[in-house]
Amino acid sequence: MVQKLEYLKETPSQTAGPYVHIGLAPGAAGFDIYENELGRDIAGPDAKGERIRVEGVVIDGTGSPIKDVMLETWQANAEGVYAHPEHDGEVEAGFSGWGRVITDFDSGEWGFDTVKPGAVMGRNGRMMAPHITLWIVARGINIGLNTRVYFEDEAEANAADPVLNVIEWERRRATLIAKRTERDGQVVYRFDIKLQGEDETVFFDI
Template sequence: MRQQLDYLKETPSQTAGPYVHIGLAPGAAGFDIYKQELGWDIAGPNAAGERIRIEGRVIDGMGSPIKDVLLEAWQANAEGLYAHPEHAGEVEDGFRGWGRVITDFETGEWAFETVKPGAVTGNDGKVMAPHITLWIVARGINVGLHTRLYFEDESAANSVDPVINLIEWERRRKTLFAKRTERDGKTVYRFDIKLQGEDETVFFDI
């Protein structure tokens, strides 16, 4: 029996890739299934606040971009409110606060359009700095990785954020900060996610 098991291979239900694009972002994989995929514009046209672009790469332990990654993003609106039934009527029409994007098959780059979120008050009453929660899955990542994207230009809010302050080393904290740039008159935040090695991104056990 043991000898037979040595020859068994992973089935599609045991690995994230390359099926991840077909099942979760079929349009990018060349399958016209959904009328509208859950990606690129997370905020919708009616959301108030500063319009921004988030972009980056997921980098492996050798420093190379991974090109078959899927990312999911969750965020609050500019007032710090999530698209949740308890905020019915308070969140702008069309604001999902959630999206799903994949990396470019050639460059490994991912990106989405949204509005900069506001500070969020947690269930414990503590105020968290503006952030976007990210979930990452790819070939070889069978259990999704959770992290947070914070904004480097929110230094005052970041300094008192209860989650950031759980991280003891300053160098490790910096792996959660997206860098602000300007391109063609538009605000762009760069956030590269490093899976291993020096300056590995902080991931959370959720």
């Protein structure tokens, strides 16, 4: 007698819901759970280089800010060294190069303080312009989105960056460039992320 095999159906995918903040960024969500919450201090007090703030909003296809986004950041220090054992060199005490922030539940604004990273060596032996990598998750996003923040005052380095040069259209490259301003004596880079529509931010499949 041949037994008929019954196969299980694929489990439905699920996007990151509103409760992701309680587990991953409870302090920012108003829950005092951890003494030292991961991802709040990216550079530490002893990091060299220019202190900066990066901020923006994540915008959906209708042009509205999304208010339940979580972003993770990854960057080198001012000398272009990552806090990772596979990378040569040492970083300053307290420099993690990694951060985690969530958007404001009312305005959708997000932001973090760090030091401006230096140029880093790419896998192909070519120098990459100073940049910060972002990973973005939110309700409605099945798979986290990866993008980069480059700096408008690094025009020469940006022009030679091997990743930026893969993007054919200049208008598309511009979606990865943060605008430099100053507020109350602090350097602020503005980087708004558009998920869909005109001038959609470039995302990377990594």
